[in-house]
Every structure is written in structure tokens, then in C-alpha cells.
Amino acid sequence: MSQPEPIRFTSQNVEHTVQVGTLLGGLLAAGDVICLSGNLGAGKTAFTRGIAAGWRALERVTSPTFTLVHEHRRAEDNQTLYHVDCYRLHSEEDAWGIGLDDLLHGDGVVVIEWPEHIETTLPDHRLWIAFDIAGETQRQITVTAAGERYRELLDALRAKLPDLP
Numbered sequence: 001m002s003q004p005e006p007i008r009f010t011s012q013n014v015e016h017t018v019q020v021g022t023l024l025g026g027l028l029a030a031g032d033v034i035c036l037s038g039n040l041g042a043g044k045t046a047f048t049r050g051i052a053a054g055w056r057a058l059e060r061v062t063s064p065t066f067t068l069v070h071e072h073r074r075a076e077d078n079q080t081l082y083h084v085d086c087y088r089l090h091s092e093e094d095a096w097g098i099g100l101d102d103l104l105h106g107d108g109v110v111v112i113e114w115p116e117h118i119e120t121t122l123p124d125h126r127l128w129i130a131f132d133i134a135g136e137t138q139r140q141i142t143v144t145a146a147g148e149r150y151r152e153l154l155d156a157l158r159a160k161l162p163d164l165p
Helices: 014-025 044-055 092-097 100-104 115-121 148-163
Strands: 007-011 033-038 069-073 080-085 109-113 126-133 139-146
Touching: 007 014, 007 148, 014 044, 014 139, 014 148, 033 044, 033 115, 044 080, 044 109, 044 126, 080 100, 092 100, 092 115, 100 115, 109 115, 126 148, 139 148
Parallel strands: 033 109, 033 126, 080 109
Antiparallel strands: 007 139, 069 080, 126 139
């Protein structure tokens, strides 16, 4: 099966980035792995705030830079969304040291910032979202799917994007 065409769009501001994250968050299920790649200030944490809102997390999303992994619960089914920041990780050993293997093979949703730092440890099937700064408030966002589940997520997200203002 061929790779689906990635989604490419320009987010006009932080609110727009959060809105798209919210759309994606409402589509996620246990076991999903979402990788967010981009420079500092490109919108990864804002997008994760949206994911958590759409997923209906109870806790507020903040940057996990110093704690590396934040856990967010969902009331209706006690599922967990793990928000992982790999900025300070530089090897497979670092990733395993924070328990990434358990998270990736558990039953929660895993959102990873700076996945390029530990790419060799990541599953082949995932959703990869790249953020590029395109202006003072604009961000070029590219969503790429690898694996059947993520093709389905990509298609579902593509269908929801026209709903944005």
C-alpha cells in the first residue's frame, strides 16, 4: 500500500495550532504514538495542549522539559496520555532510562516532542508532525502517517480540517 499524501497547511497563530491539535486529540485511541518535530517555539507544546483538550485530559498541559514525562488522565475511562519531551535525550539508553519502552508498549496515548533525538527507539508505525516557523505567528505544519492506523488518523484529520474557521 502506498503512503498517503501528507497534510500540509499553514497555521496562522497559536489558537489555530491548538484547534488543529484538538481535532486530532478527539481521534486518538490507546496505543497511538504522535511525534512532534520542530525548533524551539515552533508550536509543539501548543499543539499538545490542543491534543489534550480534544482527548479530554483532566490536567493542564505544560512543557515537560524538566520532568521529561507528564501524565494526563481522562475521567471517563482512566486512560493516560503521556507527554514526553526528548530535548535532553541523545541516545537509546537515555530513552529507555525514562521508561519510554513501557510507554510505547502500554495502553496510553504517547505524544513525543523532539522525537528526532531518539528516532531509532520509536515504532515504525506512527504519526509524525513537523512544525516549521513561517512567520511571526505562522507555522507550516506537515502531518505524515506510517502504518495503517496512522493512515486512518491522517484521513480522519484531513476530513475535519475544513471545519476550522
